[in-house]
Amino acid sequence: MLEPIFTQNAPAAIGPYSQAVRAGQLVFLSGVMPVDPATNQLVEPDITAQAQQIMKNIDALLQAAGCTAADVVKTTCFLSDIGNFAAFNEVYGRYFTGKPARSCVAVRDIPKGALVEVEVIAFGPDA
Numbered sequence: 001m002l003e004p005i006f007t008q009n010a011p012a013a014i015g016p017y018s019q020a021v022r023a024g025q026l027v028f029l030s031g032v033m034p035v036d037p038a039t040n041q042l043v044e045p046d047i048t049a050q051a052q053q054i055m056k057n058i059d060a061l062l063q064a065a066g067c068t069a070a071d072v073v074k075t076t077c078f079l080s081d082i083g084n085f086a087a088f089n090e091v092y093g094r095y096f097t098g099k100p101a102r103s104c105v106a107v108r109d110i111p112k113g114a115l116v117e118v119e120v121i122a123f124g125p126d127a
């Protein structure tokens with residue numbers, strides 16, 4: 001059975017989906033955007049600032065699921081410009097020190113004009 005996960009400490013979903021769901025011990029975070037949950041606005045158009053906000057949002061969602069960054073087994077990262085790869089990696093590497101499996105691709109557009117979006121799969125405790 002799927003259990004939706006919600007926290008006010010991360011941006012609300014901008015469509016008909018959950019911020020995250022739990023399926024047993026697996027936790028799936030929807031694409032996490034660089035949106036400040038207090039204002040519901042995209043943070044400044046700088047890859048470092050946007051990556052930092054995403055990591056804060058991921059942390060809030062993982063906490064709501066009873067997980068930490070150490071429980072993350074896979075991420076999928078979407079960059080609107082592959083030229084931002086090194087700057088994104090700088091922030092990503094400080095947060096995901098356990099080095100989960102990852103895919104990172106450039107895409108044409110990301111909702112709200114964001115520079116980056118990250119999906120996460122974690123293996124955490126049973127609900």
